[in-house]
Amino acid sequence: MKGARVTVREIVKRYGAVTAVEGISIDVKAGEFLSLLGPSGSGKTTLLMMIAGFELPTAGLIEIGARDVTYVAPNRRNVGMVFQKYALFPHMSVNDNVAFPLRMRKIDKAEITRRVGEALAMVQLDAYGRRAPAQLSGGQQQRVALARALVFEPPVLLMDEPLGALDKKLREQLQIEIKSLQQRLGVTVIYVTHDQEEALTMSDRIAVMNDGQVAQIGSPASLYGEPASPFVADFIGKMNFLPVEYIGSEKASHRIRVTDASTLSVTRSLSGRSFELSPGLSLQAAIRPENISLAPRGSGGPDAVAGTVNTSIYLGTHQTLLVNVDGRSGPPLHIQASASRDLAAFARGDEVDILFQADAIHLFSGKGDGK
Amino acid sequence: MSSLDVSSVNPAPAPRFARLFVVTGTSGRYPPLLTAVLLLPLLLLLFFSFLYPVGRMLVGSLFDPGFTLDNYLRMFNEPLYLKVLLRTLWIAFATTVGAFVLGYPVAFAMARAGSRLTLLIAACVLIPLWTSVLVRSYAWIVLLQRKGVLNDILVGTGIVEQPLKLIYTEGAVIVAMTHVMLPFMVLPIYAALRTIPKELPQAAANLGAGTFTTFARIILPLSLPGVFAGALMTFILALGFYVTPALLGGPQTLMMATLIGQQTTIMLDWPFAGALATVLLVVTLVLTFMFRRVLATSRGFANV
Numbered sequence: 001m002k003g004a005r006v007t008v009r010e011i012v013k014r015y016g017a018v019t020a021v022e023g024i025s026i027d028v029k030a031g032e033f034l035s036l037l038g039p040s041g042s043g044k045t046t047l048l049m050m051i052a053g054f055e056l057p058t059a060g061l062i063e064i065g066a067r068d069v070t071y072v073a074p075n076r077r078n079v080g081m082v083f084q085k086y087a088l089f090p091h092m093s094v095n096d097n098v099a100f101p102l103r104m105r106k107i108d109k110a111e112i113t114r115r116v117g118e119a120l121a122m123v124q125l126d127a128y129g130r131r132a133p134a135q136l137s138g139g140q141q142q143r144v145a146l147a148r149a150l151v152f153e154p155p156v157l158l159m160d161e162p163l164g165a166l167d168k169k170l171r172e173q174l175q176i177e178i179k180s181l182q183q184r185l186g187v188t189v190i191y192v193t194h195d196q197e198e199a200l201t202m203s204d205r206i207a208v209m210n211d212g213q214v215a216q217i218g219s220p221a222s223l224y225g226e227p228a229s230p231f232v233a234d235f236i237g238k239m240n241f242l243p244v245e246y247i248g249s250e251k252a253s254h255r256i257r258v259t260d261a262s263t264l265s266v267t268r269s270l271s272g273r274s275f276e277l278s279p280g281l282s283l284q285a286a287i288r289p290e291n292i293s294l295a296p297r298g299s300g301g302p303d304a305v306a307g308t309v310n311t312s313i314y315l316g317t318h319q320t321l322l323v324n325v326d327g328r329s330g331p332p333l334h335i336q337a338s339a340s341r342d343l344a345a346f347a348r349g350d351e352v353d354i355l356f357q358a359d360a361i362h363l364f365s366g367k368g369d370g371k
Numbered sequence: 372m373s374s375l376d377v378s379s380v381n382p383a384p385a386p387r388f389a390r391l392f393v394v395t396g397t398s399g400r401y402p403p404l405l406t407a408v409l410l411l412p413l414l415l416l417l418f419f420s421f422l423y424p425v426g427r428m429l430v431g432s433l434f435d436p437g438f439t440l441d442n443y444l445r446m447f448n449e450p451l452y453l454k455v456l457l458r459t460l461w462i463a464f465a466t467t468v469g470a471f472v473l474g475y476p477v478a479f480a481m482a483r484a485g486s487r488l489t490l491l492i493a494a495c496v497l498i499p500l501w502t503s504v505l506v507r508s509y510a511w512i513v514l515l516q517r518k519g520v521l522n523d524i525l526v527g528t529g530i531v532e533q534p535l536k537l538i539y540t541e542g543a544v545i546v547a548m549t550h551v552m553l554p555f556m557v558l559p560i561y562a563a564l565r566t567i568p569k570e571l572p573q574a575a576a577n578l579g580a581g582t583f584t585t586f587a588r589i590i591l592p593l594s595l596p597g598v599f600a601g602a603l604m605t606f607i608l609a610l611g612f613y614v615t616p617a618l619l620g621g622p623q624t625l626m627m628a629t630l631i632g633q634q635t636t637i638m639l640d641w642p643f644a645g646a647l648a649t650v651l652l653v654v655t656l657v658l659t660f661m662f663r664r665v666l667a668t669s670r671g672f673a674n675v
Contacts, residue, residue, distance in 0.1 A: 054573055074576040081577040087570035091592050100588075104579030148578065 003031035003188035004065035004155035006051065011060035013046050013212075020046040021057075022212040028190060030155075033182055035191045035199040037235070038209030044192045045160060047209075051190060052158050053077050064156055075104075080149030080157040080187075084164045086141040088133035094120070094144050095129040101152040119151035120144075122181065139170045146178070150185065157182070159191045163198065175201050196236050200224070208232050230364045233286045240289065240333045242325070244363075246281040253358065256285060259327045262305045267358040284364040289320065289336035291360035294346060300353025307333070307354045309346050321346060323354060425648070432645030442646035452630070456650065459627040462545055462616070463609035467556075469549035470605050471598065474556035478597075479590075481557070482564035500554040508618045511547040512538060515619070539621030547615050552608060556601040563597025564590070603662045610655050627651045 006028040013021040021043040028034045036044035049055040051062055053074030062070045069077050088097050098119050102112045120126045123143035133141055142162055149157055162178075163171040179202045182189050193199050199206045200220045207217040208231075216228045220236075227233035230241065244264075247255040253267045254277070266285075270277065295304065306326040313320040322332040333354065346352060391404040401409065432442045446452045481492045499507060514520050515537040522534040537543055567590060575585040613628040620626065627647060634644035 052573075052577060054576075073581075074573070075579050075581055077577075078579075079577070081574065083570045083574060085568065085570055087568065087574040089571060089575075089589060100575070100580075101578035104584070152579070 002155065003186050005030045005063075006156055006188060006190065007061070007063040008047070008051070009061040009063075011047065011050060011062065012058045013043075013050060013055060014058045019212055021050070023060075024209075024212075024214055026207055026214065026217065028188055031186045031188055033179070033189045033191065033202060033204045035193055035203040035206045036209055037193055037196060037199040037206050038215075039194060039235075042209040043212040044194075044209045046212075048158055048160055048190060048192045051156075052079060052081050078152075078154050080152070080154040082142070082145050082149050082157070082159045082162040084161040086133070086138075086145045086165075088141055088144055088148070090133055092133075093129065094125070094131050094133065094136070097133065097144060098129075098148045098151050101148065105152060115151055119147040122150070123147045123177075138166050139174060142166065142174065146181075150181075150187070154187070156188045156190070159189060161192055161194070164193075164195075171198070172201075178202065200236070206236075208235055210235075227286075227362065230284060230286065230366070233362060233364070238289050238334055238336075239286050240292070242285045242287075242333075244283050244285045246277055246279060246283050246363075248279045249277070254363070256283065256361075256363070258285070258305050259325060261327065262303075264303050264305070264356055264361070265358050266361045266363060268361060268363075270363060282366070284366055286362040286364060287356055287360055289334040291357040292333060292335045293337065293355045293357075294321065294323070294335060295353045295355060297351040297353055300355050303358070304353035304355055307352050309348055309350045309352060311348060312346065323352065325354065326351075425652075428641070428645035429649050430645075431642050432649055435642055442643045443650070445643065446646055446650060452647070455625050455627060455630050456654070458541075458624070459610060459651075460654070462541065462548065462624075462626060463606050463612075465545045466548040466552055466609045467602050467606045469545060470552045470556040471602060473549065474553050474601065475560055475598070477553075478557045478560035478564055478594075481561045482567075496554050496557050499550070504551055504614045505618075507551055508547060508615045511543065511550070511615075511619055515543050538619060539624070541620070541624045544616050544620045544624050544626075547619050548609055548612060551612075551615055552605045555604045555608060559600040559604065560594060560597040563594040563600075567593050599662065599665070603659065606662075607655055607659060610658075611651065 006026075008024055008026045008028075011021055011024045012019070024043075024047060026034070036047060038044045046055060050057050051064075053069070053072060056071060060070070061068065064077065064079065088094075089100065092100070095116055098116045099112050102115060107115075116129070117126060120129055123146055125140060125143055125147065128136065128140065128144075133144065136144065142165075145162070159178075163174055166174065175198055178189075191199075191202065203220060205217060205219055206223055208215045208223065210231050215235075216223060216232045218226075223232060223236045227236065227239075233239045234241070242258060244256040244258055247257055247263060249255070250265065253265045254270060255263055255265050257263045264285075294307075294309075295301075297306065307323045308326060309321060310324050310332045311322040313322070318336055318338050321335045321337075323335055324332045335354075391402050433439065435441070446456075477492065477496065481489050481496075484492065512519070516522070517534050517536070517538070519537070521537060525531045526534055571589055571593070572585050575589045580588065611628050612626070613632060616624065616626040617629045617632070620629070628651075631644050631647045631651070634640045634647060
């Protein structure tokens, strides 16, 4: 089984006056694992349903391989699909469920038996063929659904929040199983999820969706490291937002004012920003928890911001401190460090110097409301 | 959770009166005596209005005044009565099949349609149900009688020379009873179809099944419990149906209920009427039992 490329071109879907998907274009490479990630109502499921053929687009083009399938009936598209609620046929045994797509393709009996056995072995359920779906656990049912979606060797597999109904442990285990299965088979996967951790774990690329549009598309590392908008920055991983004022540029850096008493230098390149920089401009600074560190008050150097420790949270592998910036209301900053580093020295009420890593500060236009 | 709390916080046994009448146990069950008190009115009603008269009929059919099976033998010796029983079974069966054939598509459309159209179809199904059976049967008379609407059209357009004999036939009884029974078939099927998640037909289509295959392999099997429930209800109601056969059937289409009515009100032969009623009741019970067995096996087999 070899994957096929999927091309989505200028797809629009409207329900009356409501626009669910607004001119999305995505090229999924053959054999790629692409996640559609976004909050509910962002249009990710609608887009998947149009690729599966259950919804017809208002405008645009969908190609699978070199074939235009925009208006092809779902049963003629030859794509596999895994649903959130398993969608196994309750009146058929596991074997009959997995055999269903092969029977639809009029494959001869001996061949069906062989391939059903192989598909169930692939998901470690070869001993469960005679059971009814209701006799299996949720994780097992979703494995059967996966076997059923792959048994006819479709070049493309669509998955609609397939792990959404499972508990966390099982979800993490199945994420890895699905990922390794996908790499072994080389099938193209389009995976809908609202869980950013899941998307980061499994995907080659992630398309972050918001309001029916693709906010940003790229590898997990590039989305995490180079978010194009506050929305993406906030949606992928944990991000601290601070309203700041632009002061001006120095040689290779920019200077921003955080509080009346403190200014910072930003050494990240600001090229590609869509806004004009001028002194006095209100901006939004964004920085990851792991790019902030603390020092005892007075020992932080010139670019330090005064703060007070609010809460210390121990999380096993790492430690999170919530720190209030002095002279400023709003949510506290999240600061994260590995547990071995001595953040434990700081306790609630301690006065500290907050140190921002100058090359890890992102600047966005607008004031700090996360948008 | 809350029930656990109650038992751990309140270990002292409640007084006897409270235990029997007031304290609700775990899972909100009523205490035993309160249950009995609440059930009493219904039990009394059931006893005096149903069990007692039916029992009297049964006893009357067997004792005259000594024990005798004459009333039952008479029924099986005289071919007329056996014929009436078989005809009743046949008409009930034909009505059930007719209601299924006409009702399934209606239920299917109802389950598929948007909420507003579903409401409209539901109104079309339910408003006849709320209308008196008598009115609906007279409506069929208006349609089918010799100078009725249907005959006027047929003669007026020249399709037939003479008005057809439509009323007082078996066909008229079956058609009208099918109409009357339709809601009892449509509603259980609709309920069953409604419970089929929309992902199942989608999954079937995704796996390569066309519209017809999806219906035959997925939707129809999963709606069978509703079909069985509707068929059973229709069949049993049709077996004992009185008004419509009495109005639309002639002497040639005598059914059990009408026959029993004749025996009680015209012939005043209560023991024989009791025998007829008992046989009808036994046949109904046997068929219900068989139906349930079929339903149970198909459930186990289909696991729905």
